[in-house]
Amino acid sequence: MVLSTLFFDNFSVDGTIISLPLLIWAIFIGFALAITSATVDKFYCKRFVKALTVQGAVSEESAVTLDELTVSGKGYIRYALKPGKHLVKMVAKTEAGDVVKYYLPEEKRIAAELRYENGEHPIRVLIICIAVLFAAAVLVQKFLPELLTMLDNMITQLKNS
Secondary structure (H helix, E strand, O other): OOOOOOOOOEEEEEOOOOOHHHHHHHHHHHHHHHHHHHHHHHHHHHHHHHHHHOOOOOOOOOOEEEHHOOOOOOHHHHHOOOOOOHHHHHHHEEEOOOOOEOOOOOOOOHHHHOOOOOOOOOHHHHHHHHHHHHHHHHHHHHHHHHHHHHHHHHHHHHHOO
């Protein structure tokens, strides 16, 4: 069903700039990308925090370079460790010349583990969330004209009373 222009007694929904289905699907894509981004972020950052903990990097003396850790997604972790990003706020680093070493202070360990907790099955939860969002987008697209008609009727009744 294409919703280009809907006219009601109290308002109209004009589709000249953007159609309602396009808006609904743009919102769906935006939410899906945001959920996917958050899942990927927590997935790799949790692995980095766990690798630091397993390695015993809890102080400047025991700090390790990113290359010394056996963790996947090092490219993403490098990005998350840039100044101003969230992961750099959780871990501490020492610099000796061009060598940058990271460690996880004990006082930040619990906060980091809690922040990057992604559940037991993050990919399964991601797929379920996107499926629910998809179903919601389909339902909104299908029932939006009816909802707008109900809103128009309510406004008419409020005006008349």
